[in-house]
Amino acid sequence: MAQKKKVTFDDIAKYTHFSKTTISRYFNHPDSLTLENQKIISDALEKLNYQENKVARILASGKTEFIGLLIPDLYHHYYAEVLNQILSTYETFGYKFLVFTGNANEEIERRYIQELLAYQIEGMIILSHTIPSRELAQLPIPIVTIEREDQFVSSINTDNYMGGYQAASLLAKHDCDILIHINSPTDPKIPSYGRIQGFKDCCREQDLRNELFFREFGHSYESVQPLLREILDKLDETYAGQKKGVFVSNDTLANAFLNLLFRKHGCLPADYLLVGFDNSPVSREAVVPISTVGQQIDKLAYEAVRLLVEQMNERKKRRPAPLLEPVHKVIAPTIFRRETTERE
Numbered sequence: 001m002a003q004k005k006k007v008t009f010d011d012i013a014k015y016t017h018f019s020k021t022t023i024s025r026y027f028n029h030p031d032s033l034t035l036e037n038q039k040i041i042s043d044a045l046e047k048l049n050y051q052e053n054k055v056a057r058i059l060a061s062g063k064t065e066f067i068g069l070l071i072p073d074l075y076h077h078y079y080a081e082v083l084n085q086i087l088s089t090y091e092t093f094g095y096k097f098l099v100f101t102g103n104a105n106e107e108i109e110r111r112y113i114q115e116l117l118a119y120q121i122e123g124m125i126i127l128s129h130t131i132p133s134r135e136l137a138q139l140p141i142p143i144v145t146i147e148r149e150d151q152f153v154s155s156i157n158t159d160n161y162m163g164g165y166q167a168a169s170l171l172a173k174h175d176c177d178i179l180i181h182i183n184s185p186t187d188p189k190i191p192s193y194g195r196i197q198g199f200k201d202c203c204r205e206q207d208l209r210n211e212l213f214f215r216e217f218g219h220s221y222e223s224v225q226p227l228l229r230e231i232l233d234k235l236d237e238t239y240a241g242q243k244k245g246v247f248v249s250n251d252t253l254a255n256a257f258l259n260l261l262f263r264k265h266g267c268l269p270a271d272y273l274l275v276g277f278d279n280s281p282v283s284r285e286a287v288v289p290i291s292t293v294g295q296q297i298d299k300l301a302y303e304a305v306r307l308l309v310e311q312m313n314e315r316k317k318r319r320p321a322p323l324l325e326p327v328h329k330v331i332a333p334t335i336f337r338r339e340t341t342e343r344e
Contacts, residue, residue: 068116077280085301142311164198171245183249274340289338
């Protein structure tokens with residue numbers, strides 16, 4: 001069987017009676033054509049069964065339809081779920097993703113960014129915390145961040161302060177004798193610091209006894225487990241017989257803490273209530289489903305890609321109007337009450 005002839009720009013030009021230059025403008029700068037002419041060419045592509053040569057288009061236009069994505073790690077279930085949700089936006093926006101995990105190594109992440117730029121990515125979404133936003137703003141492409149310091153770049157964040165306040169309020173409603181917050185040391189410039197401040201303010205306003213534990217937990221179960229075990233042993237010793245409400249900074253750590261409770265006590269003791277943060281899948285799949293402050297991860301991912309695509313599309317116009325100031329969008333969290341608090 002003879003191979004079907006590929007449709008070329010010349011074929012489209014002859015069919016529409018436009019020049020090849022006009023056809024090229026349709027693919028590379030559609031805004032330079034009238035809507036009527038765009039419709040004529042679009043209909044012609046369908047009738048001619050045109051199959052685009054992506055490589056040729058990249059070479060001609062320098063536009064790859066690739067977005068770079070820099071994530072701290074995939075140990076934390078939150079980052080894995082954000083990645084999953086971002087990748088799912090392909091059907092809506094048509095952009096593919098090149099993904100790197102930096103593991104909190106600043107120089108490695110800089111090298112990754114340079115490699116991504118060499119692939120002619122059109123924009124970048126960054127969740128990693130290592131490189132300052134002032135430096136990111138100097139990159140020659142649009143940047144959108146999620147849940148990290150964002151003074152000089154556009155961002156999508158959860159209202160972490162509200163989330164921390166909600167977690168403390170939930171534990172307070174269950175008449176806990178002591179409220180505990182477990183977190184990593186966090187720079188106040190990072191949005192997730194709001195979880196700490198919200199928790200503290202709720203405790204102060206309601207005159208609730210509380211204690212905070214800050215540890216450098218790292219990016220693996222092996223680094224997390226001994227630190228959480230130390231905290232658990234201290235809680236058992238210091239607050240024996242008292243009802244302890246524990247708010248952990250993310251669901252991955254909350255699940256690890258829950259596992260340690262089961263290993264030590266054989267169950268979730270009646271004097272422990274537990275709340276995580278994120279509503280990542282592990283909170284629902286844990287041996288006892290974990291109450292959590294839910295980030296709307298699907299919305300965070302969608303809005304980050306949408307905002308980035310808007311900026312990338314603006315750059316393709318004949319007279320682009322770049323943002324004068326970064327855009328910062330904040331999304332409200334939702335509390336999910338599950339069995340680690342709702343047992344009465």
